Each structure stands twice: as C-alpha cells, then as structure tokens.
Amino acid sequence: MNINQSILFDIDGTLLYARGVGRDAFGIAFEDAYRVAYPDVEKLCFIGATDSNLVRNMAKECNVETTIAKEEHFFLRLTQLIDAALSKVKPHIYPGVPQLLTELNQAGLPLGIITGNIRPTAWSKLRHSEIDSYFSFGAYGDEHHDRSEITNIAISRAPAATPATMMIGDTPLDIKAAKSNNLVAVAVATGWISAEELADAGADLVLTDFSDTHSTIKKIITLLD
Ligand SMILES: [Mg+2]
Incomplete structure (x- = not known):
C-alpha cells in the first residue's frame, strides 16, 4: 500500500x-492564575472547545482581565495538575x-x-x-x-x-x-x-x-x- x-x-x-481530570484542573489552575474562584466548573463545556477560548470566557464571566502572562500561568498550572492526575488514573x-x-x-x-x-x-x-x-x-x-x-x-x-x-x-x-x-x-x-x-x-x-x-x-x- x-x-x-x-x-x-x-x-x-x-x-x-x-476521566474528567481536566474539569477539576481548570478550576484550580484558574484560581491560581487569576486569583478568583470560578463559580461553577461543572457547567464548563469542553466538547469541541479549545483551552484558549475556555479560559478567556472564564475570565470574562468573572469580570477579570485576561493577559498573555495570566494565560501562560494558567496553562502551566493546568499542565502540572493534569499530568499529576493522569499519573494516578490513566x-x-x-x-x-x-x-x-x-x-x-x-x-x-x-x-x-x-x-x-x-x-x-x-x-x-x-x-x-x-x-x-x-x-x-x-x-x-x-x-x-x-x-x-x-x-x-x-x-x-x-x-x-x-x-x-x-x-x-x-x-x-x-x-x-x-x-x-x-x-x-x-x-x-x-x-x-x-x-x-x-x-x-x-x-x-x-x-x-x-x-x-x-x-x-x-x-x-x-x-x-
Ligand atoms: Mg474531541
């Protein structure tokens, strides 16, 4: 062939x-990077979404400014949390x-x-x-x-x-x-x-x-x- x-x-x-590890990680990483708790991670829709769009919309909903630096901080925390979670549960x-x-x-x-x-x-x-x-x-x-x-x-x-x-x-x-x-x-x-x-x-x-x-x-x- x-x-x-x-x-x-x-x-x-x-x-x-x-196995849903992303949802919890999004909540924790958002609070770490933006210094404000996202009210309801359960209602985030990941289907077909992009991470950049999701975090920008989360910031908008919380009335906090998003910056490249904050997004990078968020992505770094997200990476650490997801990798750690997936080492425990494949x-x-x-x-x-x-x-x-x-x-x-x-x-x-x-x-x-x-x-x-x-x-x-x-x-x-x-x-x-x-x-x-x-x-x-x-x-x-x-x-x-x-x-x-x-x-x-x-x-x-x-x-x-x-x-x-x-x-x-x-x-x-x-x-x-x-x-x-x-x-x-x-x-x-x-x-x-x-x-x-x-x-x-x-x-x-x-x-x-x-x-x-x-x-x-x-x-x-x-x-x-
Ligand atoms: Mg898909």
Missing part, C-alpha cells in the same frame, strides 16, 4: 477519555484505538494531532495512554483559539511528501474544521455526540467506534483514494 497522505486525529472523545482508551493507529502507521501513513488541548496536556494524555509514539506532528489549543485555524496549522506541519487530507474527530466542530480546510471529515461517536448528529453535521463517514480495525481501515482507505 502506498497512499502518500497524512491523517489528523482529535484527542478527547476520539482516541481517549481523560485515561480510558476507546476500543480498537491502539490497533488502528498501529495499522495506519504500518501502512505508511503519518499521523498528526489536531486538538483544543494545549501542547503539554495533549502529549500528557497521549503518553499516559501509551499512544504518543504513533504521532509525528500536531497543532494545539495554545496556538489559536479557533479549531479551524488550529487545523490549518496542523496541515502546514504534515510532512511535505504526505499532505494531510483527512481529519478524524468526535464533534460537529471537528467536522466544520475539517470542511473549512478541505479535508475529508470522519466522525466517531465514542464521545458525547450521537452518530445521527454527526451525520447531520456533514461527516463524510460516521463510525460508532474503532473496535473493528479491519473494517475501519478499509473505509478510511477508500475515502483517501
């Missing part, structure tokens, strides 16, 4: 579930994910990350799930607050010989980001959005999960042709 293309993967809801990896990544790598497809997570927490989640070695490039939530723009950055980092042509995610925002960058949009319903909603959002292919590696690879390769 000689495909000469790269595939971009979202992290949360697509490859793994970090993320839940969805069925078939390691097998799928292994086979795509073996087929010669470079894999990249497109995520709303900031760079260190993205790699922390991948490393604690032992799937970090499958990925060779990526773009992250501390590089832009808009997922479509992060996707554009990820595309620019794909190896020149194997341009990124497909993105796999779990939310309508992933599909929108893929489409606005002329990528094939594959959606997987392992996250919080149903297969019906993902199909309605315009995905080129919707999978319930990756448990059937053979069938998943076959469908992906067909779309890459």
Whole structure:
C-alpha cells in the first residue's frame, strides 16, 4: 500500500477519555492564575472547545482581565495538575484505538494531532495512554483559539511528501474544521455526540467506534483514494 497522505486525529472523545481530570484542573489552575474562584466548573463545556477560548470566557464571566502572562500561568498550572492526575488514573482508551493507529502507521501513513488541548496536556494524555509514539506532528489549543485555524496549522506541519487530507474527530466542530480546510471529515461517536448528529453535521463517514480495525481501515482507505 502506498497512499502518500497524512491523517489528523482529535484527542478527547476520539482516541481517549481523560476521566474528567481536566474539569477539576481548570478550576484550580484558574484560581491560581487569576486569583478568583470560578463559580461553577461543572457547567464548563469542553466538547469541541479549545483551552484558549475556555479560559478567556472564564475570565470574562468573572469580570477579570485576561493577559498573555495570566494565560501562560494558567496553562502551566493546568499542565502540572493534569499530568499529576493522569499519573494516578490513566485515561480510558476507546476500543480498537491502539490497533488502528498501529495499522495506519504500518501502512505508511503519518499521523498528526489536531486538538483544543494545549501542547503539554495533549502529549500528557497521549503518553499516559501509551499512544504518543504513533504521532509525528500536531497543532494545539495554545496556538489559536479557533479549531479551524488550529487545523490549518496542523496541515502546514504534515510532512511535505504526505499532505494531510483527512481529519478524524468526535464533534460537529471537528467536522466544520475539517470542511473549512478541505479535508475529508470522519466522525466517531465514542464521545458525547450521537452518530445521527454527526451525520447531520456533514461527516463524510460516521463510525460508532474503532473496535473493528479491519473494517475501519478499509473505509478510511477508500475515502483517501
Ligand atoms: Mg474531541
């Protein structure tokens, strides 16, 4: 097989579930960096969000000014807290994910990350799930607050010989980001959005999960042709 293309993967809801450690970490890191308690971390919506956007909206809701320095402080604390939490409780990896990544790598497809997570927490989640070695490039939530723009950055980092042509995610925002960058949009319903909603959002292919590696690879390769 000689495909000469790269595939971009979202992290949360697509490859793994970090068991909610991010929510608590967001509350603690926000209070440390902004010196004010965020009233209700339970109502934060992480689905398809980017970390930069989330923290800016939290500051706005608390009527505190956000600055680059405060955001950097927040991201540093967030990184420490999430990494510490994931060393104790490993993320839940969805069925078939390691097998799928292994086979795509073996087929010669470079894999990249497109995520709303900031760079260190993205790699922390991948490393604690032992799937970090499958990925060779990526773009992250501390590089832009808009997922479509992060996707554009990820595309620019794909190896020149194997341009990124497909993105796999779990939310309508992933599909929108893929489409606005002329990528094939594959959606997987392992996250919080149903297969019906993902199909309605315009995905080129919707999978319930990756448990059937053979069938998943076959469908992906067909779309890459
Ligand atoms: Mg996701």
